[in-house]
Amino acid sequence: MAEELTILKNVGRKEQYESVMPQIEALISYESDLIANLANISAALRQGLGFFWVGFYLNSGKDLVLGPFQGDIACTRIAYDRGVCGASYSQEKTLIVADVDAFPGHIACSSASKSEIVVPIIKDGKVQLILDVDSDQLDDFSELDKEYLEKLAKLIAGKL
Ligand code: SME
Numbered sequence: 001m002a003e004e005l006t007i008l009k010n011v012g013r014k015e016q017y018e019s020v021m022p023q024i025e026a027l028i029s030y031e032s033d034l035i036a037n038l039a040n041i042s043a044a045l046r047q048g049l050g051f052f053w054v055g056f057y058l059n060s061g062k063d064l065v066l067g068p069f070q071g072d073i074a075c076t077r078i079a080y081d082r083g084v085c086g087a088s089y090s091q092e093k094t095l096i097v098a099d100v101d102a103f104p105g106h107i108a109c110s111s112a113s114k115s116e117i118v119v120p121i122i123k124d125g126k127v128q129l130i131l132d133v134d135s136d137q138l139d140d141f142s143e144l145d146k147e148y149l150e151k152l153a154k155l156i157a158g159k160l
Contacts, residue, residue, distance in 0.1 A: 020048035
């Protein structure tokens with residue numbers, strides 16, 4: 001498969017997910033290396049959906065460590081009880097934050113980030129990594145994003 005993403009412009013986010021998700025599935029189907037796949041998934045989500053920041057934090061066994069991402073540089077280590085990522089890790093569930101400034105303990109890697117969705121990737125009953133997607137718009141994430149990104153989380157968990 002050619003390493004080129006087909007990007008739909010002037011369509012809604014659902015159509016963008018519908019276009020990008022099968023492309024991601026195809027991209028990662030022939031590669032077993034986790035870091036390579038996470039790198040391409042970050043790029044595909046950012047290019048295909050136009051998000052401000054997309055990346056992964058990997059569970060090191062003692063904290064969450066920055067993995068492959070697309071966007072501005074970000075904090076490298078997040079304690080399990082810190083920020084939105086830490087809350088998602090501890091609660092083992094997806095968190096949608098409409099206004100990051102209103103979230104107690106939010107870690108502001110970039111002042112341009114206004115809202116975010118964080119999805120835990122769980123295998124063998126343990127959060128193995130975290131998908132973090134940030135927007136420069138307030139209240140930019142909904143159940144639609146949760147639905148598609150949780151599908152993606154399951155896909156990634158199946159490759160671990
Ligand atoms: N927003 C995260 C920190 C990571 S950056 O957004 C890339 C948090 O509060 O957990």
